[in-house]
Amino acid sequence: MAIELKDVSFAYPNGYVANEGLNLVIKDGELLSIVGQNGAGKTTAVKLMNGLNKPSKGDVLVDGVNTKEKSCAWISKTVGYVFQNPDDQIFNSTALAEIEYMPRYMKLSEEEVKKRSSRAIEMTGISHYLKMNPLDIPYAIRKFVAIAAIIATQPKYLILDEPTAGQDKRGNEILENIIKELKRDGTGVIAITHDMDFVAKNFPRIVAMAHKNIIADGTAKEIFWNSAIVEESRIKKPQIAQVAERLNLPGSILFREELTNALR
Amino acid sequence: MVVAEFKNVNYKYPLTDEYALKEINFQFEEGKFYGLIGENGGGKTTLCNLIRGLIPHFYNGELEGSAKVFGTDIKEHNVEELAVKIGYVFQNPFNQMSGIKSTVFEEVAMGLENLGVEKNEIIRKVEDVLELLGIEDLMTKNPNELSGGQRQRVAFASIIVMDNDMLVIDEPTSQLDPQGTENVFEIIRKLKQAGKTIILVEHKIDLIAEYCDEIIVMEKGQIVCSGETKDILSRMELLDYGALIPQVAVWGHEMGGAGMPLPEIPITVEQAVRLVRERGRMTDGN
Amino acid sequence: MEKSFIDSFREYQKFDNWFINFNPLSKLNILLALGFSSMLLNNWKYGFSLCILFCILAFAVGRGKQFMKPFSVIVLIFGFFTLVIRQFSVSGTTVLFELFGVLPVTKEALINGLNTASYLLGFSGAIVLFFVTTEMRDLMYALEKKGVSHEISYIVLASFQTIIDLKKNTDLIMESQKARGIETEGNVLNRIKAFFPILGPLVLGAISSTEEKSIAMDARAFSVKCGHTFLRELRPVPLPEKVVVILTDICFVLLVVFKIYQVFG
DSSP: OEEEEEEEEEEOTTSOEEEEEEEEEEETTOEEEEEOOTTSSHHHHHHHHTTSSOOSEEEEEETTEEGGGSOHHHHTTTEEEEOSOGGGTOOSSSHHHHHHHHHHHTTOOHHHHHHHHHHHHHHHTOGGGTTSOGGGSOHHHHHHHHHHHHHTTOOSEEEEESTTTTOOHHHHHHHHHHHHHHHHHTOEEEEEOSOHHHHHHHOSEEEEEETTEEEEEEOHHHHHTOHHHHHHHTOOOOHHHHHHHHTTOSSOOOSHHHHHHHTO | OEEEEEEEEEEEOTTOSSOSEEEEEEEEETTOEEEEEEOTTSSHHHHHHHHTTHHHHTSOSEEEEEEEETTEEGGGSOHHHHHHHEEEEOSOSGGGSOSSOSSHHHHHHHHHHHTTOOHHHHHHHHHHHHHHTTOGGGTTSOGGGSOHHHHHHHHHHHHHTTOOSEEEEESTTTTSOHHHHHHHHHHHHHHHHTTOEEEEEOSOHHHHHHHOSEEEEEETTEEEEEEEHHHHHTOGGGGGGTOOOOHHHHHHHHHHHTTOOOSSOOOSHHHHHHHHHHHHHHHHHO | OHHHHHHTTTSOOOOSSHHHHSOHHHHHHHHHHHHHHHHHHOOHHHHHHHHHHHHHHHHHTTOHHHHHHHHHHHIIIIIHHHHHHHHHHSOOSOEEEEETTTEEEEHHHHHHHHHHHHHHHHHHHHHHHHHHHSOHHHHHHHHHHTTOOHHHHHHHHHHHHHHHHHHHHHHHHHHHHHHTTOOOSSSHHHHHHTHHHHHHHHHHHHHHHHHHHHHHHHTTTTTOOSOOOOSSOOOOOOHHHHHHHHHHHHHHHHHHHHHHHHHHO
């Protein structure tokens, strides 16, 4: 089963075309990151995957179901989506209530609600904040409350829109842990981010977007060591790769250990 | 010259038990560019609020110790005037537009109108600042219809035009892409050249390493260490404080561990490249 | 292009024609006087002539479309309803014809209805014409010059952008809630269930952005107490314009006096 984009274009009601001719297959349990400049069509593309945007041309299939035939809320049981700004999502008066809201809305048994919520809380490391009013929780941690609330619905694929924005070292570590844990549970993760070190470290597959379309699809080494792609999608190479490039070292180096070994 | 001086400052926000700032002792010097880094919730924004007089004038709470800005105790400042003397740019570009001006030119001019500056003087200053920041092409655009990155540059222009000597900049790039981030840092570089005192809160440690003169690291409301950028950002213990150091610095330490120490720890790509070459020459010489 | 744009601020703002060039307060004065005069006279011939005058004026100054759009709706709704209601509330004797063969339409009720409709339309026409020929920022500029505080001016002007922003935010929050699985479409129950998840973030977002905005505006000297200058300036009111305004007001006062005399005399 998979998310499949088949020659998909999308235009907003005002006529602005944001995606043109997208073709992409995301398999079960895959970790994929979408990179590229703002305005390249990244967010529009992921909104096509959960039915928030319905294609103007072409088809999007989620586990074989055409998104045109179902509501976004229905598809969200399979494809969860965490928006960039947690404040667009959170409305309950405690973090715990926010996390338990969707499992309850889905009419799961109380036992299942507790089980799913505690798994989500454990993954996101927010157990200290459960009784707090979300407004009193620092913004960066609020992002984890929002993520936990979606994880608790146990979607098969989880979309994260700029999860790294504004995160500190600990926040990035928690995110890495979330991705690992989801991977272990067999959940696919699709993340939009501008943090290239984070991408190189955590995502085996990268999709680079520019001018409304996908311009490259490959591993971190293939993407970051192809200067045409880096240039066109206006991404910033990880620091270690920059050093290796300046020193003309072979082997598409991305990580510190590789750089050390190359200099032995 | 010292522009802001804090001695044994402790501060608690209203209705909270924990100190948001603990034992702050620090002097900010004129014309220096400070990078304020550390964990979220560590007190970075609170310190910015104190410097700008929002504490104690806007947020009450308990303030202890001596906090002086421009030689005057923070409590005695006229907060409206202090807000203008110390420019402020923050994270969300949308909330920094006035929402009442229909072109970028007028948006940038608003602060000067409020100060009662003569019209031809306003026009001259706005033209200058748009040129300085390279955003002349935006001047006839509606500020409410720009992208986040463009708005953030307009926000900078709207503050810089008032010719403040000191700027507090709180996470200006966290909602921007690499191109937008680069544009913002280009602006900050120009401000530094113009001799402004700058206090920048930022998570993008590579850029901090490249631009700042001094680093202040905060954790749990305290300043845990501070000093010259090169000295601070090459320390591994920053990671224990919940702060980041550049990847090349971590790598520099690992090179030492692998028995191939570099002459010093690099904090930028430039330095790393230079140091590898130097080391190459040294080993060749042996 | 940019040079001439910048230079446009050095002089007083120029508008495409004489009527729009009128100072907003002069315009408001004249149009209100005309609007109230149609109320005082309560005569359909005068009222409708005034409406026709407004239409001609709107087209003559290039705001015909903008004027007709709201005005025609007002004409249809107010005009039609007043005529119908008056048929029921005013008992007349001169039956003109019988609607559907049963409802009598009388001359007295018709004229009464026309009179009422004409003064409602005359008055609303004046208001609509004012707003399609005056930019809000120019009105606020003129009011600020007369001593209205710039805080009030800011609130009025910012409210337009605030409404646009609120709409955008609502859309975003709706998407966010849909994306987590809350049905916002379909039956009434679904919609009611989706109410809090949308309203909550909207209100909280508005509060926090207001706080941020006020801090941002203070950094731009919004609260500094001193005289302001204006980058964008309207011309001072020229003598002929003053004369027109004063003459209009004299006529209006005479009309009021005449009306009082008619009622009590």
